[in-house]
Amino acid sequence: MRKIISLNFRRHTNKDKEGNATKYGLQKAKEIGKNISKNKVLKGYTSDIKENRCIKTLKEIEKGFKQELGVSSISRKTSRKSIGESIIIRNKEKLYDLLLNKLNGDVIKFYQLWYANKIPKNIILQPKEITDLIVKDRFAHIFRFIRMKSYGDLKKYDVKPIHVENITHDVIVGALLTTLTGKKMTKFSKKYVIKPRQEISFDFYKNKDKLKIMLRYNDFKLDVTSKINNILENK
Secondary structure, three states, rough: EEEEEEEEEOOOOEEOOOOOOOHHHHHHHHHHHOOOOOOOEEEEEEOOOOOOHHHHHHHHHHHHHHHHHOOEEOOOOOEOOOOHHHEOOOOOOHHHHHHHHHHOOHHHHHHHHHHHOOOOOOOOOHHHEEEEEEEEHHHHHHHHHHHHHHOOOOOHHOOOOOOEEEOOOOHHHHHHHHHHHHHHHHHOOOOOOOOOEEEEEEEEEEEEOEEEEEEEEEEEEEEOOOHHHHHHHHO
């Protein structure tokens, strides 16, 4: 089967106290762009937050990619965004009160509770709920794109495979990882932490009418075709 699309969900780069991208973080993001295969077309989306860490991460990835003569098709429309904090966080005041006061700023304890579904969903959505939203939005978008490509409606993409970057947050990467693998976060990180710029990837392979989706996280790989289809079918 031939790989036709890679769909990434990447945590934004390093941030400062104000939540904006650091100079070091932007340099590292640019390096990512330089290392993306130039035999691909780059598309990208970002989370919907006011701080610049997501959009600047994407811009630096694109800058590094184009510096190596890669072809980018990233939209300049700011309305085209990936699911982010405004949707998954339901009550910021209660979230900050829980983290800063009740948990005394213990981020690891917060993640332990969240991955165990012990934080009320009226504060922040649970991992499975986030995964369902992402799959029905971003994955459905990719499926529509594949159908259009199959019918020849997107001729400029007929030659090169596509690399899609969604610059997002640690909880989204973690939610996808734990829900779709069925494994606890401690298998992947003892401290429950998704590092800056760390990504979970989904490679779409196609042969005639058959489509396979492979999840990649570091050296871990898993066929998640059935799980993705089941989520899409249970609307």
